[in-house]
Amino acid sequence: MELSTSHHADGPSVWLMPRPKLGGRTILDELFNRFDGSYAGTWKAKFSGPQSIQNWKDACARVFDREGLTLSQVAAGFEAYERLYPTWPPTAQEFANICNPPVDPVAAYHEALSGLEARGKGEQGAWSHPAIFWAASGMRIELASQPGQFMKERWAAALKAQLARGTWEPIPEPRVLLPAPGKSPTSQEDAQRMLAKLGAQGITKTAKSDIDGKRWAKRIMERFERGDRSLKAFQIKEARIALGIKTDNEEES
Template sequence: MNLTTESSTSTNALPEAWIERLFERMLLEYGKRFGDQWAQANMDKLIAHWAAELAGYSGAELKRGVDALASRDWPPTLPEFKRMCRPPVDPMRAYYEAVAGVQARFAGEHGTWSHPAIYWAAMPMAVELREQTFSAVKARWETALADQLGRGEWETIPAPMLQLTAPGQSTTSSAKAREAIKQLVGQIVHKPADGDPKGWARRILDRHKAGEKITPTQLSMAQDALQAGA
């Protein structure tokens, strides 16, 4: 069942063909239980009602609801299916996830994000999340999270960029970054015999393409060097 190839708006009902495919999927999943649940309903009106009520739900949200059918023994009602598409997010739990995620991003790591809305709500508040308590940021955090959850669709969480800590805040990640820079400086100073001043950068990219683990700092510096003018 493919519910992601078309788009809908918050003002228009979903195409009824989507709902028909959704009901077909439920019939296959639940058999007689699905038939018994809606035996007394006018199917045309039922489909039109679901299509209208699910207006504004994105393809990704509908897919989340369809995927959740596998964990249920009985077919969902419309309110239940809505919650399956848009599962509630507890603001306090999301806050602690965001704090851990922000710390990971500052260390150049991706972080664990159970919902993209948590990431996009967290990034503009990264400093506050690192330095303030939940009670201090509660109102703003809940507003930011609700705004993001209301969007329905989110951009892909980007790959992290290594960020060095401020002076005096020594961490393992900054130590690794300094070591990576030291190695790069050594490679630049000791130029290869072939006279290619950017050979060190090419070799780093070759090692990266070969699957060797390269630090974000090394990779970024090598790419910047090759993109710069001769």
């Protein structure tokens, strides 16, 4: 029987194309050889001849294409399979799952909150999957303002849509607001002196003003004392700072 080769509508499967970096071997040739080295004495015994080996490669190509795997994901699978399958080789589907493990929406939600908070500080944030970043970027305002129980279904749908894309742009560097040319960031002491000067000139509100500049912080602490679990940690922290309320750690030090 003539050996077969999996094809797409636009040509041979990428997994069965020779790669110069692999010495002319295909990616599935490389995977076959690695399995032979990892499971010596048992791997090749599974195959009755060249046609059987080709059937395995064709099956792998179909699964990898169906799962939308990328070259970088398969490369990561090369490094991980021995740890997860130390005594017996994984099937094509099991190997695909190693390359592209399913994303838990609940864990991804908390990762998104932490990542967005970090980027608000000018940090990159820790993102285990680019789809989580791009889903979070499109819902930045909602994630920051809406309680988790109201966002559960919308977040899961947005994440699922991103994961279905299969390919993603690299996660960009966070935007950092820089001072104008020739200027330096204003320190807290400088800001206080500037406000004092403005107050002396009658520009700022006097102490008798009816406007309470800390009203927002008081409202947050009132919600916190009522046990409102929708508050984010950074909201409570900023409210405490604004009101001069010491945290437990500060009181102990």
